[in-house]
Amino acid sequence: MAVVSQHKAFHxxxxxxxxxxxxxxxxxxxxxxxxxxxxxxxxxxxxQPARMVIYAAYQDGRPSDWLQRxxxxxxxxxxxxxxxxxxxxxxxxxxxDTIDRLTTxxxxxx
Amino acid sequence: xxxxxxxWSILGLPxxxxxxxxxxxxPLGAQVLDRGIxxxxxxxxxxxxxxxxxxxxxxxxxxxxxxxxxxxxxALGGAALLAxxxxxxxxxxxxxxxVSFVLAACAGILVLAGNPHGGEHLKDLLVGxxxxxxxxxxxxxxxxxxxxLVGLRAGVxxxxxRFGFYGLFALAVTASVQLVGVYLVFSSLIIPALATRxxxxxxxxxxxxxxxxxxxxxxxxxxxxxxLPSGAVIAWALAGxxxxxxxLHGRRAER
Numbered sequence: 001m002a003v004v005s006q007h008k009a010f011h012x013x014x015x016x017x018x019x020x021x022x023x024x025x026x027x028x029x030x031x032x033x034x035x036x037x038x039x040x041x042x043x044x045x046x047x048q049p050a051r052m053v054i055y056a057a058y059q060d061g062r063p064s065d066w067l068q069r070x071x072x073x074x075x076x077x078x079x080x081x082x083x084x085x086x087x088x089x090x091x092x093x094x095x096x097d098t099i100d101r102l103t104t105x106x107x108x109x110x
Numbered sequence: 111x112x113x114x115x116x117x118w119s120i121l122g123l124p125x126x127x128x129x130x131x132x133x134x135x136x137p138l139g140a141q142v143l144d145r146g147i148x149x150x151x152x153x154x155x156x157x158x159x160x161x162x163x164x165x166x167x168x169x170x171x172x173x174x175x176x177x178x179x180x181x182x183x184x185a186l187g188g189a190a191l192l193a194x195x196x197x198x199x200x201x202x203x204x205x206x207x208x209v210s211f212v213l214a215a216c217a218g219i220l221v222l223a224g225n226p227h228g229g230e231h232l233k234d235l236l237v238g239x240x241x242x243x244x245x246x247x248x249x250x251x252x253x254x255x256x257x258x259l260v261g262l263r264a265g266v267x268x269x270x271x272r273f274g275f276y277g278l279f280a281l282a283v284t285a286s287v288q289l290v291g292v293y294l295v296f297s298s299l300i301i302p303a304l305a306t307r308x309x310x311x312x313x314x315x316x317x318x319x320x321x322x323x324x325x326x327x328x329x330x331x332x333x334x335x336x337x338l339p340s341g342a343v344i345a346w347a348l349a350g351x352x353x354x355x356x357x358l359h360g361r362r363a364e365r
Contacts (some may be wrong), residue, residue, distance in 0.1 A: 027337075035241065035334035036115035043114065060230065062242040069244060070119065 001106065002048065004041065004073070005037045006055035008062050009080070013098070022048045033063050045071050052105045056080035074105045115334035123248065124240040124340065127289050130327035131298050134258045134282040136318040141267065141275065147203060150192060151283060151299050154276075155210040155292045157188035158284040159235040160214045160221075162237060162270040166231070167221050178284075182363035188214070189276035192247035196272055240292025247289060254285040254301065261359075290341060293330045297345045298322060305352030325351040 006025040014021055023044050027037040032062040052074040054063045078098050079088035087097030142150060161184025165177040195206045222228030223252035258278050267275040287295050309317050329344030
């Protein structure tokens with residue numbers, strides 16, 4: 001499954017679930033997206049569509065929301081670590097909640 | 111340089127936001143300059159931003175109605191305070207405005223001291239995030255701008271004296287500072303008003319709007335072409351357009 005990340009932070013998750021990162025919103029890790037980089041992301045999504053844009057709970061969701069408005073793909077906010085969401089109270093909760101949010105976004109039943 | 115970056119689906123909404131900000135800030139800026147209280151916008155914008163920061167620290171939902179209420183309350187409170195100091199100590203008004211700006215800015219730093227994203231919030235408050243504006247935010251900005259323009263037309267600033275002006279000013283700045291940041295609020299107010307000072311009174315507003323719009327458009331285009339942060343580039347572009355307009359007008363007046 002092809003996805004966009006707001007910040008390059010999910011290598012292990014993508015590797016584990018067989019997801020493919022086709023674009024990253026930040027031009028460099030930690031650098032805010034700029035006009036020209038956003039345009040490149042939008043252009044690359046036309047040739048290589050993605051299902052969703054993923055950002056971590058500790059990040060500002062505005063760049064991902066922007067991509068949702070401009071490309072129509074879903075945004076998914078992942079807890080990233082224990083405590084990142086109400087569901088991620090412990091390590092098991094973290095994995096359950098992460099999978100939950102991803103499957104809800106793809107619309108596939110578990 | 112990346113010409114493909116000139117994508118109006120990306121730059122369109124930010125440009126509309128800029129034009130809406132200019133709609134109220136150009137006429138208000140002329141009054142600010144005439145009253146000799148140039149730094150009031152920094153102070154009031156900073157107070158509106160402080161309202162947002164405090165609301166955020168209190169756990170109000172981001173971009174919700176409660177947060178806007180907090181921002182407007184803080185800005186109107188600041189405006190009332192400055193209207194009061196102008197009545198009490200008109201001679202020291204500029205200095206008092208400067209002090210209140212610094213205090214509002216420092217209060218923001220204090221509230222954000224324990225927040226790991228504090229630095230980002232403070233930078234957002236200064237240079238804004240004009241790229242992320244959405245339709246709903248533009249709708250609200252348009253509504254507030256229309257109210258302020260109607261207020262100016264109806265002579266609120268004459269009829270209700272000092273607080274009429276400071277109140278309208280606080281409303282306009284609260285709406286704009288959250289989208290474009292303190293620096294662009296200041297630039298949109300002061301640069302068009304300053305550059306058109308020697309223009310005929312009748313032509314001043316139109317000239318101010320024209321150079322302001324040119325500044326925002328040029329700034330957005332340059333920020334896309336050279337891949338630079340939009341808010342900061344727009345401030346420089348506004349200054350460039352203002353300088354050009356004043357210089358051209360000066361040369362024509364000499365002839």
